[in-house]
């Protein structure tokens with residue numbers, strides 16, 4: 001697994017807690033958020049959930065793997081992309097993977113390959129963690145954002161409104177505040193902003209009011225079931241077929257894991273790490289993430305907001321540091337059919353130029 005790099009996860013931290021996973025309500029008739037759609041082969045909380053890698057061939061192809069190159073998989077998950085990258089590397093190639101989830105890190109122990117290293121940590125620490133192991137330049141970086149199927153399907157992780165379980169929602173259960181802890185401390189105004197900004201929920205204010213009222217007048221909000229119920233009692237109109245709690249759960253998850261901040265902090269590090277012709281491939285699962293990636297690539301491409309009719313020679317204009325490779329790639333109808341969770345995925349690819 002860690003080849004002396006990762007902080008080895010302790011047994012205690014990796015052992016899954018025994019939590020009852022009762023179904024909250026029968027929502028079988030409701031269409032689910034992409035990440036709430038059970039993988040076709042695994043829809044039982046009690047079975048060992050698998051992760052079906054999204055855009056596997058497309059993302060690895062986009063990296064244009066060089067046999068002796070150095071690659072980073074910032075989101076190991078269950079290693080689908082990592083294993084494919086390794087299969088394309090030669091004897092002197094190298095792959096360094098990150099994941100902030102201890103279960104993902106534990107699963108990487110199955111890869112017994114001297115070219116592979118696993119780091120337990122968040123990808124926003126990428127540049128510093130790579131520097132620790134003497135890596136300052138790489139040929140490709142992959143980020144497959146969001147959460148994995150095991151995270152959503154294991155009730156005790158608290159990501160899903162399908163099960164009644166403690167409201168955790170941390171990808172890294174060894175640090176940071178849980179969603180329940182956040183709800184115990186937040187103000188109504190801050191909560192409304194989180195639900196609005198990260199969930200794009202138009203009923204954010206009334207949901208926040210109801211949550212704070214329940215917390216202050218009745219009891220603390222500590223389970224996914226309680227939260228689901230409060231939202232269901234508050235939201236009177238919602239998207240047909242969609243669970244009313246979908247957007248609130250998404251918002252809390254993004255907030256608790258600082259997902260957008262992580263991404264914004266990491267993209268400039270990718271610029272610093274990528275060698276000329278090095279590739280960046282990012283798979284996003286919602287518009288908030290995709291917007292950040294798209295804007296970042298645009299900024300690096302143009303480097304300036306000069307009007308197109310500005311009287312200056314093209315050669316004198318600031319040169320791009322990054323160039324988009326092709327258009328955004330979405331999963332094929334066949335992939336979406338086989339893995340409904342892939343349906344909102346968007347892959348963007350860019351190549352580093354030699355401009356500093």
Ligand SMILES: C[S@@+](CC[C@H](N)C(=O)[O-])C[C@H]1O[C@@H](n2cnc3c(N)ncnc32)[C@H](O)[C@@H]1O
Pocket residue numbers: 051052053054074075076077078079080081082098099100101104121122123124144145146147148171262
């Ligand atoms: C969609 S899954 C990746 C699946 C993987 N590509 C595969 O094929 O198995 C996303 C993974 O990234 C991890 N993750 C998300 N944000 C992270 C971050 N900021 N730093 C490190 N890991 C992160 C999650 O814990 C999860 O395991």
